[in-house]
Amino acid sequence: MSTSHSLSGNAVIGQSGGPTAVINQSLVGVIEGLAGASCIDKILGAHHAVAGIVKNDFIELQDIPAERLERLALTPSAALGSSRDKPDADYCNRILKSFEKNNIRYFFYIGGNDSSDTCRIVNELAKADNYELRCFHVPKTIDNDLVNNDHTPGFGSAAKFVAQAFIGDNLDNRALPGIKINIIMGRHAGFLTAASMLARQHADDGPHLIYVPEAAFDLEKFKDDVAKIYGRLGRCLIAVSEGIHDKDGTPMMTKLATSVEKDAHGNVQLSGTGALGDHLADALKDHLGKDTRVRADTFGYLQRCFAGCVSQTDAHEARLAGRKAAEYALADDCDGSIAIQRVSNKPYEVEYKRIELTDVAAKTQTLDPKYIVHGNNIDPSFKDYLGPIVGDLPVVESLRVH
Numbered sequence: 074m075s076t077s078h079s080l081s082g083n084a085v086i087g088q089s090g091g092p093t094a095v096i097n098q099s100l101v102g103v104i105e106g107l108a109g110a111s112c113i114d115k116i117l118g119a120h121h122a123v124a125g126i127v128k129n130d131f132i133e134l135q136d137i138p139a140e141r142l143e144r145l146a147l148t149p150s151a152a153l154g155s156s157r158d159k160p161d162a163d164y165c166n167r168i169l170k171s172f173e174k175n176n177i178r179y180f181f182y183i184g185g186n187d188s189s190d191t192c193r194i195v196n197e198l199a200k201a202d203n204y205e206l207r208c209f210h211v212p213k214t215i216d217n218d219l220v221n222n223d224h225t226p227g228f229g230s231a232a233k234f235v236a237q238a239f240i241g242d243n244l245d246n247r248a249l250p251g252i253k254i255n256i257i258m259g260r261h262a263g264f265l266t267a268a269s270m271l272a273r274q275h276a277d278d279g280p281h282l283i284y285v286p287e288a289a290f291d292l293e294k295f296k297d298d299v300a301k302i303y304g305r306l307g308r309c310l311i312a313v314s315e316g317i318h319d320k321d322g323t324p325m326m327t328k329l330a331t332s333v334e335k336d337a338h339g340n341v342q343l344s345g346t347g348a349l350g351d352h353l354a355d356a357l358k359d360h361l362g363k364d365t366r367v368r369a370d371t372f373g374y375l376q377r378c379f380a381g382c383v384s385q386t387d388a389h390e391a392r393l394a395g396r397k398a399a400e401y402a403l404a405d406d407c408d409g410s411i412a413i414q415r416v417s418n419k420p421y422e423v424e425y426k427r428i429e430l431t432d433v434a435a436k437t438q439t440l441d442p443k444y445i446v447h448g449n450n451i452d453p454s455f456k457d458y459l460g461p462i463v464g465d466l467p468v469v470e471s472l473r474v475h
Contacts (some may be wrong), residue, residue, distance in 0.1 A: 079112035079403050080205050082178030086134070087119035087126065088151040089184030089191070091215065092378050093227030095388045099183045099211050099395035100153065101146040104134055106399025107179075117177070122156035122184075123191060127167045129175065146392065149378035159187050165194040172199075172206060179207045179402055183395070185214035185225075186435055189410055193430040196408050209398040210410035210430060213391070215377055217264035220436045221428050223415040224264075226394055227377075229387030229462040231258075232268035234379045235312075236466055238372065239272035243279040243310055244469060250308035251366030252299060252357055255280075256350045258376050260316040263287050263440045265376065268459055269312035270451045275471050279310025286316040287440045288448040290325055295353070296360040298449050303361065315349060315371075325349065347371040384464045390423065397425040410434075421461035 086103050088096055100118075107113050117131040125131065132153065137145075145152055160168065168191075172180065180195060182188045189210040196208040212219050215231035235257055246253050257266040263285025270283060281302045284290055302309040318324045326349050350369030357367045394411045401407060409427040416422040444455045 079110065080178040080207065081112045081114070082176045083115045083117055084113050084179035084181065085117045085119055085126065085131065085172070085175075085177045086153070086181045087122040087183065088153045088155050088213075089122045089182060089188040090155060090157065090213070091185075092150040092155055093213060093215055094149040094230035094378050094380065094383045095226050095391035096150070096183060096213050097148050097152050098146045098388050098391035099213060099226060101142050102392040102395025102397075103181050103183075103211065103399045104137070104142060104395075106396040107403070108135070110403055112403070113179070114176075117175070118153040121154040122182075123158050123160055123164070123168055124156040125154070126171050127164070129171055131175070146388075149380050149383070160191050160194065162194060162198070165191065165198055168195050169198050169202065169204065169206075173204060178205060179209075181209050181211055181395075181398055181402070183211040183213050185212075185216065185219060186433075186437060188213075189219070189430060190434040192408075192410070193434040196430060207402045207406075208408045208430065209402050210433065211395050211398045212411060212413065212433075215265060216259055216262050218262035218438045219412075219433055220438045221412045221414075221432055222438070223413055223423065224462050225413065226387060226391035228264065229384035229390075229464070230379075230382055231265055231376045232271075232459065233384045233387075233463045233466070234376050234382040235265055235268045235372070236271035236463060237382055239269045239280055239310070239312065240274070240467060240469060243272055246279060246308050246310045247471070249366075250306075251368065252303060252309045252311070252354075252361075253279075254311045254313055254350050254353050254367070254369040256313050256315050256347070256369065256371040256373075258372065259286060259314040261286055261437050261439060263314050263316075263445075266312050266314040267440060267444060267451045267455055268463070270453075270455060271459060271463060271466060274469060277306055279308075280312040281306070281309050282449045283312045283451050284317050284449060285314050285440055285445060285451075286318060287442065288445050289320040290317040290448075291319070292325070292356060294448070296356060299357055300361060303365075313349070313353065384462065386421075386462055386464055393425060397427075401427050418457060418461065
């Protein structure tokens, strides 16, 4: 690998935000991409991301044997530990001071929207301080909400979990008919909730209704929607995004719950509670009768790192995204984010492009309205987009199809 434009010093890698089933693939990809580069003295892992950087808490990664790295790549969750810290300019100044102290010249940050913004701020501070530093954001988020990306590492495996969970839940709901609500992650973007539609293999398979944040949620319409399906099939399986909101943008969680928790960023806590599902279930019982069989589950954090539902496409692309970041950083005097962009669907093919940090930082991509039907369903064409990312799913049989 040519390193004619490379800086000499150490490299640091951090993993930020919610862990995923394939985030360690990206970690290993960066390590592989940096291996053997004469300009790199040490490859350091930031223990708990930016929180570890400001404490000078690093793990040396350059001498880990290849077979151990391969096992690490196949291991879900963030091996370095993660952080929910959302650094401001002062915090990023402390990060830069740590970089200067430890002669870190390459910064690779694996994460979502906030992580890309951290990269951007640190990069700008380094330039203002005349400190030579390469900053690269490596995409990761199960929400699939990074702009300029066709999809993001972590999403495919989480989507596979959602689809397979609904395959099983649909069979359960068919055997013991009733109404079942499943709450799925997604504060602003409904990609993961929409992935539940992959569970439909027969004409009357659920989910029968799908509600995403991109469409305003009306509780009265919801109750009527469910009543129609329940009246026709004698059962109803429902996928609901945790981030559904009314026409004014108020999260339903805050409207339905008597009290709500907030996370470290001031956002209403959505994933750590089953309140939304419980309140929707109660609303349906009030509407349809207290004896109606209504149940609700919140998938919550199970979606992120489930070891049995890793998409092979997702794992492969996560590894390459990390490797490409290292290659770009070593090959030229540039910073940026790696974007996965689809070249063709049949055959499925993607490319990895370097985009500017400002092109992705703190921006949110949402589900295309063309996929949303009547505010309560997802168009079958979404399978063409989603299928190659998720990969093969279990095939089930039925003795009775309406």
